[in-house]
Amino acid sequence: QVQLVESGGGLVQAGGSLRLSCAASGTWISISAMGWYRQVPGKQRELVATIGSGGGTNYADSVKGRFTISRDNAKNTVNLQMNSLKPEDTAVYYCNAQYRIWGSKWGQGTQVTVSS
Numbered sequence: 001q002v003q004l005v006e007s008g009g010g011l012v013q014a015g016g017s018l019r020l021s022c023a024a025s026g027t028w029i030s031i032s033a034m035g036w037y038r039q040v041p042g043k044q045r046e047l048v049a050t051i052g053s054g055g056g057t058n059y060a061d062s063v064k065g066r067f068t069i070s071r072d073n074a075k076n077t078v079n080l081q082m083n084s085l086k087p088e089d090t091a092v093y094y095c096n097a098q099y100r101i102w103g104s105k106w107g108q109g110t111q112v113t114v115s116s
Helices: none
Strands: 005-006 010-013 018-024 033-040 045-051 056-057 067-072 075-082 091-099 105-108 110-113
Touching: 005 091, 005 110, 018 033, 033 067, 033 075, 045 067, 045 075, 056 067, 056 075, 075 091
Parallel strands: 010 110
Antiparallel strands: 005 018, 018 075, 033 045, 033 091, 045 056, 067 075, 091 105, 091 110
């Protein structure tokens, strides 16, 4: 059974930092890309950042320069370092993995709340 287990969400004041982590089932070679998305009530889930198997990254314009995505292939984990957090970053953050065989899989989500 494929599993993505997220950790690291919480409550932080504006300007603060949080680090999200996601551990995925399988081996790194079975996953082509990993990423983080976020969703607020009443809105569609949106891309935050992705990272390919070769390390190439893609960021939403709203987080460029503040968030950094990284991947540890040995541990099959993806991390999201979030700095200079803003109230508008408040959302449920979801980990995603693109498995070569099983397709797109999602974690259960972790709440990030940034207070002003």
